[in-house]
Amino acid sequence: MPAKSLTGYSIAQEDFLEAATQTFKKGALVTLLAGYLQEAVADPTLVVGVASADGGNGATAGVKHQSVYLAHPSTLFQGNLDNNLGTTNSAQTDVGKMYGVAKHAASGKWYVDSTDVTNKRVVIWGFWKGAQDGLPAGPGDTLAQVYFQFDPTYFQGAKTS
DSSP states (O other): OEEEESSSSOOOEEEEEBOTTOOOOTTOEEEEETTEEEEOOSSOSOBOEEESSOOOOOSSTTSSEEEEEEOOTTEEEEEEEEOSSSOOBOOGGGTTOEEEEEEOTTTOOEEEETTOSSSOOEEEEEEOOSEETTEEOOTTOBTOEEEEEEOGGGBGGGOOO
């Protein structure tokens, strides 16, 4: 989910009509295809943003709509650093590193993929220092929450086609 704006302004958000039968989860990466919002695939070519709620599962395109936190370069997001197994131990060396993004097959939740250094879509800015299981989070934790920014190359709002 969005964590903070790097410019001091509010986090950019926009409303889009959903494609038919969208059942993505809140926090899913989404993209626009033929004018309608739909869940992205792992390591998407374009990302318009992050869904602010679960998909509406409308029977036809355009029946439901979704508010999206735009993947604008001025926004830092917060999410899990994982390897799809829940066993990634974060390290200070993750800060400044670029990784891919993927969707967990069982939970349907998206995460920063610590095993993918080929399909780079996000850059890690730091660790969330709030309570995680009652303890401060940070380097060395399993399933650490990280602050990340989308690579502007893949922000759909900056492309013309």
